Amino acid sequence: MAHGTAHIGETAWRTEIMVGGHAITADEPEALGGQGAGPAPYDLLLASLGACTAITLKMYAARKAWPLVSVDVDLRLKGSKEEMRIERKLSIVGLDEEQKARLADIAERTPVTLTLKSGLGIETELV
Structure with a gap:
């Protein structure tokens, strides 16, 4: 890992x-x-999600031999610390509406998306 x-x-x-x-x-x-x-740290978090989203969608389109030209991922951290959420907007060029909808569905299951949605345990120790 x-x-x-x-x-x-x-x-x-x-x-x-x-x-x-x-x-x-x-x-x-x-x-x-x-x-x-x-x-800043939260900027890096958004960068990780954006990169994972873009890469995963491009890989999926390539596997399907779809004529994808580009994917842009716009991310914003919103809300208070108690109710924080990420707003993600996808702009996809080169595909028809059905293909775009499929990629939007895939975006909900990228590895980093799933990790953020499920939470992640953190173990801390002094060394």
């Missing part, structure tokens, strides 16, 4: 992440005391 690390040092909120062999910098916006050097 996946593995990642995150390191924060003396610079306020700037966090260096290594995941899948890729370096990512996360930070908070200046309005929250950060430097805006990278996406």
Whole structure:
């Protein structure tokens, strides 16, 4: 499965992440005391869902040999902390309405979508 690390040092909120062999910098916006050097944690969550959605839909269309031109995924985190939800809008080019509807249905079952909808246990230990 996946593995990642995150390191924060003396610079306020700037966090260096290594995941899948890729370096990512996360930070908070200046309005929250950060430097805006990278996406904030919830931005990374949306990025993960958006990437999984786009990739899964493209893979499905390729398997079906559908003439998909592009998929755009627009994501917004909405609500309060108690009732948070993600609004996802798909823009699909190159397919007919039936194919688009099928991809919208598939979007509800992408791996990251299912993980977010079902919740995920987290075990924490000091080392």
